[in-house]
Amino acid sequence: MAGTKKKGLWFRYLIAVAFLLVMIFPYIYMVLNSFADWDQVDRKLIPTHYTLKSYQWLLGGGEAVIPRPWIHAFFNSFIVSAGSTFLMMVTAVMVAYALAKIPFKGRNTINNIILFQMFFPAIILLIPTFLVIQKVGMYDSYWGMILPKALSLWAIFMYTNFFKAIPETFIEAAKLDGASNLQIMFKIVLPMSKSITTVIFLFLFMERWTELLWDMIVTKSDNMLTLNVLLSQMFGPYGGYPGPMYAASVLLTMPIILIFLAFAKKFQEGMQFTLK
Amino acid sequence: MRTKEGRLGWLFASPYLLYAVVFFLIPLVWSLFLSATNWNLISPTFSFVGIQNYLEAFKSPGVQAAFFVAFKFMAVFVPLVIALSIIVALIVQGLPRFKGIFLIGFFLPYLASGVVSSLIVKGILSYNSPVNEFLRKAFGLDIDWLGSPFAALFVVALIIAWKFTGYYALILTSGFESINKEVYEAAMIDGVNAWQRFWKITFPLLYPALYTVLILAIGVTFGIFTEVYQLTGGGPNFATNTWQMEIFSRAFTNLQAGYASAIAIIASVVTFISIYVIRKLLELWGKRNGWD
Incomplete structure (x- = not known):
């Protein structure tokens, strides 16, 4: 009896974690893509090559008018x-x-x-x-x-x-x-x-x-x-x-x-x- | 003593009074005045046109679309967010430990800027994205998400539902917690199954929390702007043209300040009446079923 209950509990946590991951997936996607190689951005669910180029572009000013x-x-x-x-x-x-x-x-x-x-x-x-x-x-x-x-x-x-x-x-x-x-x-x-x-x-x-x-x-x-x-x-x-x-x-x-x-x-x- | 307290009370309340005059009373009168003019936001001159702005607004496809779009969003967004937040609340409710941590986790989407969530979704749905690649390869489906009227509406509703699910689940969770556990025990003895238990016991007892969530969600549907502005601009063919979008583009893109003011007044009246009527209907529905 205790065994089945424990099993059920495991399952509940599994579902909760899975659902939470789905809910915060957009954030995960955002962070991964911000570090992704530019030719992989929006092409892969989980990018395989990473770079800091996006942040360098951002902090360096990109193409805007003011520094x-x-x-x-x-x-x-x-x-x-x-x-x-x-x-x-x-x-x-x-x-x-x-x-x-x-x-x-x-x-x-x-x-x-x-x-x-x-x-x-x-x-x-x-x-x-x-x-x-x-x-x-x-x-x-x-x-x-x-x-x-x-x-x-x-x-x-x-x-x-x-x-x-x-x-x-x-x-x-x-x-x-x-x-x-x-x-x-x-x-x-x-x-x-x-x-x-x-x-x-x-x-x-x-x-x-x-x-x-x-x-x-x-x-x-x-x-x-x-x-x-x-x-x-x-x-x-x-x-x-x-x-x-x-x-x-x-x-x-x-x-x-x-x-x-x-x-x-x-x-x-x-x-x-x-x-x- | 009396008068001293009185003066102090007014002093403490004075920020509100000042604010109410400058940012409520004056704008309110000004907007009624503007709606009767043909002013274009920049020109020093204008003339009075009476109710012509209103007549024009009623005939305009943008305004007519805005009227229906609010209800379309309601029809898609409200059931979606209610279902999702009930699921999240039920999931969290079934956990003996770490409830708080999960609730905090589910709340995180609420912190997202509408611009950010729209841009992410735009990326996820872009033509070469993994999602669309998959749909093309597996099902031969080529969906123009933001280019077809219903899909665009659905995408925007989904983004907003994503944002609010965790927040509403938090409200529903406290509703669940206020339900007396003995009711369930009694039902268990009577041999009630899980499905009946949810619909006959949980749902009615959850009604006060659910009512709060419904009212909040309906309020949200009348104030959609950021996601629409960022993703569709109100299109395709006015399919997502909300009141805010229509007013914004009339006033600040087309510079028709007078005309846009008339639309804003129509929007306010429609919003106020709609929310009032829906509220009364919800209360009636609750009373008829013996909930309160």
């Missing part, structure tokens, strides 16, 4: 994503703290407007937001990419729910000890929110890092392009240079995977709460 465009674009992506995510986190914590822990007149109204806006199809805002950015002179600048994405309704919503679950007694006790709201926020509420903060940070950063449409619309000069936009334009409709295309894809994908894996444990803890 080292890929490294430049990588830093653009980093500045835009980090700036944007930082602002989204700060604004979300502030607003959510007000909505969850500060009783004030108009709180419910603000809460309702946020909920309404969350379900409002955002596509209607695309063109006029572009015009707003153009009018204030932020077209083709970092601020133009960061500011319209400096606040996330979803992050506010998540933080508000989490903060509401923090028992009022903690806050009351701290207030009796003479703590200000800012102190309460930094000393009590935020330390209790580490795992949810990890979840929100990862989702926001990931989404910002892989944004295409907005960054594409709001920039025009070569030295403002983010990595995702450069990748899209360089290897767009006409193809060519498939090896470097995979190398550039690795350059774009690896940081986000590494960040995610570094926080994976906290991420899982946080997801437990969000899915309740």
Whole structure:
């Protein structure tokens, strides 16, 4: 009896591993092809000859106008994503703290407007937001990419729910000890929110890092392009240079995977709460 | 004390209020205004055309395609991603150890940029790729994946399903975990087989998690852009022309800002109503079957 059960278990793990391999196969394919000899790229499921030529091409600048465009674009992506995510986190914590822990007149109204806006199809805002950015002179600048994405309704919503679950007694006790709201926020509420903060940070950063449409619309000069936009334009409709295309894809994908894996444990803890 | 708290509350909420005015209220009004003009995004002058943009939009093949493409994507993508994520959740659920590691592994596709996944798929499906070589040699099949309407739609839906499967499986897993194990034991005693067990017990009890996933997936189908832009540009013959694609190409390729604004408003109304109706239908379906 124990024997058959063990056998069944083996089989289950085998299926799980096989399915996982199929799911992450595109990543494996990407990495292998980024190192593959150029005449083997996209010709073999598993290339047999490997080279660093694709990465040399990428780091050396390829055929673009400005020197080292890929490294430049990588830093653009980093500045835009980090700036944007930082602002989204700060604004979300502030607003959510007000909505969850500060009783004030108009709180419910603000809460309702946020909920309404969350379900409002955002596509209607695309063109006029572009015009707003153009009018204030932020077209083709970092601020133009960061500011319209400096606040996330979803992050506010998540933080508000989490903060509401923090028992009022903690806050009351701290207030009796003479703590200000800012102190309460930094000393009590935020330390209790580490795992949810990890979840929100990862989702926001990931989404910002892989944004295409907005960054594409709001920039025009070569030295403002983010990595995702450069990748899209360089290897767009006409193809060519498939090896470097995979190398550039690795350059774009690896940081986000590494960040995610570094926080994976906290991420899982946080997801437990969000899915309740 | 009261007023102090009140002021503080407004101060803390002020980033949202500022944001709502600059990036919601003003654009909203502006877009209504634009939709009644023939402005071309660059020229300093324009004139009012009333509802002509809307009339033109209703007649345009691109807009008509966009309307149906959203539902076509829904018909392909939603069942695909639901089936895949249920399979992944079931697989992970059957493992006594290392559940977390597998869930993290299955989540990785969610981190991919739409540009990257599109480029990889383009490579895998290129004419001389091993996949197409194999299909030609083994079955004599020569499929123009991105050149035929249904195949292109399916490929895009598959890429997006790939991205979201792990995420949705995570939600479904927590749904599975909230199911009381005693229900299964009782069913075992009654001699219920695995197939019945899934459909009669697991599925209804999974409904809340499934509802969440369905709503998320339906939301996704109305916001597809990157993969379509990268792979098909909305083609062939508008077969993958989503609302975002239509609006983007009208506004920023053809520079018809006024006309594109009208399309954006139509798209928003259609999206809002569709999601609302589908939501109500899902709730009704759940209630009728006694799930909640």
